[in-house]
Amino acid sequence: MKPLQDPGALFASLPAGATIVLHSGFAEPRGLARALAQHAGAMRRPRVVAMMPMGHAPYADPEPASHLELYTFFPGKGLRAALDAGRARALRHPLSAIPPLFDAGEWRADVLLLQVSPPDATGHVSLGVSVDYMRAVLAQRPLVVAEVNPRMPRTTGDTLLAASAIDWCMDATEPPQDLAPAAADAVDEQIARNVAGLVRDGAVLQAGIGALPDRVLGSLGHLRHLGLHSGVITSAVRPLIESGAIDNSSKRLKPGVCVTAMAGGTQAFYDFLHRNAAIEFHPCSLTHDARVLAAMDGLCAINSVLQVDLQGSANAETAGGRRISLPGGLPDFATGARRARGGVSILALRSTAGRAAASSIVARLDGPATVVADQVDFVVTEHGVAALHGGTAAARAAALVAVAHPAHRDALARAAHA
The missing domain is CATH 3.40.1080.10 (Glutaconate Coenzyme A-transferase)
Known part of the structure; x- marks a missing residue:
């Protein structure tokens, strides 16, 4: 050098x-x-x-x-x-x-x-x-x-x-970029509780960044023998690791070890990661590989999206005509969880978005389908859980209407019927 x-x-x-x-x-x-x-x-x-x-x-x-x-x-x-x-x-x-x-x-x-x-x-x-x-x-x-x-x-x-x-x-003249804990409101808390009810002992967790994923992880402390295999981890995983809720004992790939491709958090979290042999970082050629994920029994992929249509396909990239994001690891983990034995793919979102409180459950997506319906088991809002896998088109639409905001359910039901 x-x-x-x-x-x-x-x-x-x-x-x-x-x-x-x-x-x-x-x-x-x-x-x-x-x-x-x-x-x-x-x-x-x-x-x-x-x-x-x-x-x-x-x-x-x-x-x-x-x-x-x-x-x-x-x-x-x-x-x-x-x-x-x-x-x-x-x-x-x-x-x-x-x-x-x-x-x-x-x-x-x-x-x-x-x-x-x-x-x-x-x-x-x-x-x-x-x-x-x-x-x-x-x-x-x-x-x-x-x-x-x-x-x-x-x-x-x-x-x-x-x-x-x-x-x-x-x-370097300053520390690595930090990530302060995200603020959540009552809606996030309710969605997190609804998601947490779908997670079982021994599940291998994947979650993203933000107030909602942090609240979901914070709602899982009662579970045991959880694993962690994710594209990114934040400070929210630390209490689960330190309490023993995450012990990775159920994993076949790297048992006893958390696996991720990147991390973000406070400097205290980075100090926690320093020389920590219980948390390994690997390239996304391993962490997001289709064969690796499909072989991970009990993989529970928990991801946030912006919109879900009445068949369960989801847009995580655009809102109101504005480009917000790109696919990232969502398609990889959603597909992997659906293929894994005992796996489950969960999408979480608020039932409304924007100043006009537009419905996030829609007849047609405003943007691309980041994941399609076959990659989704459950869609969760603050109003409940829509179970999609294995249902008819009509049953899927009815389940999604039921978790939409009450102000939009009649219009969505008419769209589904049409």
């Missing part, structure tokens, strides 16, 4: 149209992201690939983005506005499909910007709180530039990288 004194000179030296990949999620290197934005105008229109930055993504602001071709597999908080405004381009793939794009050379990285832990005695750094598709990018042997951060946890699993594989390094 050579100290990087002048990031601007490095960025300016890149060939025209070079592809720059940023470490994703809560591991995005904040100093390098700022430098990329600052020097965007001096570059020769590079392609920048980012996934799920959860803080400010300065390179996506209007002025720097005008000099870049910005792409994202999943916008997260940091790229949502840029994606909706057209400053970022959507790469609409489930997470399981991302590593093969790099393996096959359909996407080739020239530069990889990472945030890593300091080297250990063996000369290895850790990828910390995000592994996801970084292994597939590293296999292409791009120029690797890393921020070294003493507050990045040295996580276990497939996270180690020889320091000699890093070409340039700089010291």
